[in-house]
Amino acid sequence: MGLLIEHIGPAGLRALRVSKNAVVADAIAGSHWTLTHPRSQEEVDLHAHFTTITLPLNVDVCDDYEWVAGDSSLHVFRSSTTWEVLRSRQQIKNWVDVVWFKGEIPKHSFTMWIANYDRLPTRSRLAAWGLPVSPSCSFYSNFEEMRDHLMLSCEYIQEVWREVLLRCQPPNTMFADWSELLSWIRAASSSKLSLLRKLAVQTVIYHLWKQRNNLVRNQTYISVAAVFYGIGKDLQNIISSRRRRKHFDSLMAMWLR
Template identity: 40%
Template sequence: MWKSLLKLRPLAERFIKCEVGNGLKASFWNDCWTPLGSLIKCLGDDGPRRLRIPLHSSVAEACSKDFWNLPHPRSENEVILHAHLTTVAPPVPTSSADEFFWTVDGIKLSKFSAPKTWQQCRPREPPKEWSKLIWFSGCVPKHAFNMWIAQLDRMPVRTRLERWGVTDASNCPVCLFGIETRDHILLTCGYSSEIWRYVLPRLESPNVCFMNWTELLSWIKTPVRGNFCTLKKIVTQSTLYHIWRQRNNILHNQVLIPPDTVFRIIDREVRNIFLGRRGRRQHSLVFLAKV
């Protein structure tokens, strides 16, 4: 446990800053008391020899009365250090004690904050333009996760399983004719197309036909009135989820529910989702008529 924590010391160094007071506690070489960070890392292992300051010296021990006791700089980093120290008054014994702070993004914190530290440490990428089509207020987590995997094209369709050497078959287990890719099983397969023909008229899109994933996303992003946009996203995610569920059903149980039955399941599920949104308008449900 402790060995694992000690391995995080290099990561923690970037957050721990020292504000020099009397200079008795702050380490000249190891603490981050200048903008250069740890001086031993900045100037190298031979820094103590070149500056004639022992490795375990405090900041106060690098001073002689009212000036810094440093030799003439002989490297670029030493020049930068000298230039910085000309703007800093040497510590005096009458000053307050040295203080150490946990800082995040240059802001001093009164105590350690795990959320703020994680936000600073975690790897970041530019926001994806499709993120709000998948993750939004009111989404069903399992539906959103399924669509997220589909968006990344990471669904275990047979073409991917074939590349992994898991199976020799790449044909669609539902229609038995097409090659099973993400776009085929979710959008263009005869079975999934039939389900979409039930769903789309309820969303005022009777003439829409999706040939690929890009067309589906473009349709979702098409501006619409009020909370009808949320309805489109919820219905889309529910439809994709149940199509994929039926694909697994026939693959593992050799059972396939008719498309009209699947639509009734989707219709009831979407109604329950909106009825569960307490205090919100429900008029969008009129677009999902019972069959």
């Protein structure tokens, strides 16, 4: 019948003369049920069910409880199973392996994830929110600062990309938009090259966004060579710290060639 409070209703506590926290033993006296005479059809159904239970109950049998998550009954509570039931499922995104993968750097992947959703607080977005800022690019004010321009098309950014792409088998033409960047990562001829491209792209996106914020907040301009040096140093440290993992053993040679 499910929960009695749902089967009989809130008035059932008063009708059955039991408290909300009562247990089965509170409704039994020896070999009889101590519940009051039924006054509704729901109570009649309950009493009819009680007639199928032999009293007194077997004291050698221990009561236990179950967690019911979806269609699964569990003797112990599992937060992972409960979470799978509660959360809303969506189809796997086609970019998931570019953002989240083994060996990723969390802060790099997070920035890449935000950028992939086009949710970076660029100047054009800030201006669209009503903030008193210019929507122009922080590096070159000739264009509006949107994600694709800031991360791909800006002259300053393209100089950084050229240095990075030379080490990852560059595309025939520079990326026109974000989808072309993701397609280039997936088009790698080997799993190791694909991993190198993922790491390199995420490191570039993280450092470019960091340099953009440094320029906006501190008015500190850093040369392309200095930005690339920071990217290269960061990437070398990432590969070196994971050199004993599968697919990472030869990445350093691929990057430094």
